[in-house]
Amino acid sequence: MASFGISKELERPPRRPFLIGVSGGTASGKSTVCEKIMELLGQNEIDQHQRKVVILSQDRFYRVLTPEQKVKALKGQYNFDHPDAFDNDLMKSTLKDIMEGKPVEVPKYDFVTHSRLPETMTVYPADVVLFEGILAFYNQDIRDMFHLKLFVDTDSDVRLSRRVLRDMSRGRDLEQILTQYTTFVKPAFEEFCLPTKKYVDVIIPRGVDNMVAINLIVQHIQDILSGDLCKWQRGAVNGNGKSQKRLISDQGDGSGVLIPGKRVLLEPSSRPH
Secondary structure: OOOOOOOHHHOOOOOOOOOEEEEEEOOOOHHHHHHHHHOOOOOOOOOOOOOOOEEEEEHHHHHOOOOOHHHHHHHHOOOOHHHHEHHHHHHHHHHHHHHOOEEEEEEEOOOOEEEEEEEEEEEEOOOOEEOOOOOOOOOHHHHHHOOOEEEEEOOOOHHHHHHHHHHHHHHOHHHHHHHHHHHHHHHHHHHHHHHHHOOOOOEEEHHHHHHHHHHHHHHHHHHHOOOOOOOOOOEOOOOOEEOOOOOEEEOOOEEEEEEEEEEEEEOOOOOOO
């Protein structure tokens, strides 16, 4: 006889989620795209224990800085956009646990003091996990874990203006922000982030302003949640026994279809760039 002390959550078999990576340059709108997807799916109103879709940010996996590195960071002289700034081992083990359907504890990071906080955030098992970050696809071991890879492609001037406003709200002065951008952020984007664009399955120009693209992604996730694309969970297999992806293609009129083995630019032909 089952014990009355065992919750339904513990009785439920582990869920192996569909993992979606979302990358793009600084302030390109990655988190905004993820939040809009959550909103359109109605997940924001659901208790976090019961959500079928969750968001996890790469920013939570910044390394713990040494005292010398923290002094540099407070002066805007530390490169947070370099691959070495992230704790890739922790990131990989966390994603591995998530893929095994386990609840995980992820760090919280204070961007004002550049410190990893002692408290953590619990990420509960879900059917779809959105993992966003500037270098989400840089490490191959981590990149290969994603079932679908998205790249939010936003104009560099727009990204810079957004970053200036964001960092000023964190108490940093304009000169320091611009110096950090030209010294670290822009070169790191061109060297480390932009080259990963070649690995992605779907490119989303203009980020959350591209609602045609967002709605196609949302429809795709709804299909996954309804079980119509359960092959993704097992890995669709073609005649050669190799994994075969199905991607969303924009038809130009706002409609979308799933097609095998094709990298897609989600840009409706009826709208200007």
